[in-house]
Amino acid sequence: MRLTEWLQRWWRARVLLKKRIAEPVWRRVVADVPVIARLSSADQHRLRKLSSFFLHQKVIVGAAGMELDEYMRAVIAAQASLLVLNLGLEYYAGWVEIIVYPDAFIVSHGQQDDAGVMHHSRRALSGEAWGRGPVILSWEDIRPKPYAAHGHGLNVVLHEFAHKLDLLDGSANGMPPLHSSMPPQQWSDDFTRAYHRMLSHLDHGHRSRIDPYAIESPAEFFAVVSEFFFEKPELLQEELPAVYAELVAFYRQDPLQYSAS
Numbered sequence: 001m002r003l004t005e006w007l008q009r010w011w012r013a014r015v016l017l018k019k020r021i022a023e024p025v026w027r028r029v030v031a032d033v034p035v036i037a038r039l040s041s042a043d044q045h046r047l048r049k050l051s052s053f054f055l056h057q058k059v060i061v062g063a064a065g066m067e068l069d070e071y072m073r074a075v076i077a078a079q080a081s082l083l084v085l086n087l088g089l090e091y092y093a094g095w096v097e098i099i100v101y102p103d104a105f106i107v108s109h110g111q112q113d114d115a116g117v118m119h120h121s122r123r124a125l126s127g128e129a130w131g132r133g134p135v136i137l138s139w140e141d142i143r144p145k146p147y148a149a150h151g152h153g154l155n156v157v158l159h160e161f162a163h164k165l166d167l168l169d170g171s172a173n174g175m176p177p178l179h180s181s182m183p184p185q186q187w188s189d190d191f192t193r194a195y196h197r198m199l200s201h202l203d204h205g206h207r208s209r210i211d212p213y214a215i216e217s218p219a220e221f222f223a224v225v226s227e228f229f230f231e232k233p234e235l236l237q238e239e240l241p242a243v244y245a246e247l248v249a250f251y252r253q254d255p256l257q258y259s260a261s
């Protein structure tokens with residue numbers, strides 16, 4: 001074993017010894033979060049480890065009076081880590097902070113148009129992801145709700161962390177850095193075709209089973225289909241099979257294979 005490898009193993013064992021998410025907290029997360037409940041026990045075990053490392057590497061802070069406990073931190077860490085379960089935490093390198101508000105937060109953005117004019121917009125958001133900066137979340141929009149709201153395919157934590165993956169190559173264009181086995185042209189063709197089909201479907205007054213927010217931009221499209229990939233894999237596979245297959249290749253997991261789905 002090389003020294004660097006030995007050191008890495010030693011460091012990991014030490015973090016796990018001191019920082020592993022406590023058993024009762026982890027059990028609650030598994031029970032409350034359906035995308036985690038349906039993983040095999042072996043995958044849940046790997047996810048608990050990865051989420052513990054995630055919490056060791058990132059700082060989760062409350063804003064506007066929000067107080068966070070171990071359970072809340074674990075709910076966020078577990079879902080963020082689910083996206084990279086077979087990719088690794090390196091995919092979240094280069095930034096450390098996650099800010100949590102009690103409820104939807106108001107942001108005011110300035111944007112300069114081609115003519116050099118600044119436009120300001122104020123909106124209430126449930127989540128936001130910055131390129132090299134923090135992920136911002138509203139607890140009200142991400143807290144597990146056992147009796148309602150599940151089954152629609154929406155998941156703000158998965159959405160914002162999917163943006164982080166997209167932003168890895170510096171641009172929010174709906175295409176994260178692909179593995180060498182994945183032809184970028186194929187991805188681009190599959191996503192562009194699906195995006196335009198959904199756009200024209202909605203333009204003609206039809207309803208969509210996938211959150212119509214997807215057509216805001218290619219970046220939002222990738223974030224929304226990532227939510228559905230984990231939350232409603234059957235639906236996404238039925239509606240957009242080519243996109244589903246690209247996501248299986250990118251995330252290196254196939255939620256349709258999970259035991260209880």
Ligand SMILES: [Zn+2]
Pocket residue numbers: 159163219220223
């Ligand atoms: Zn978004």
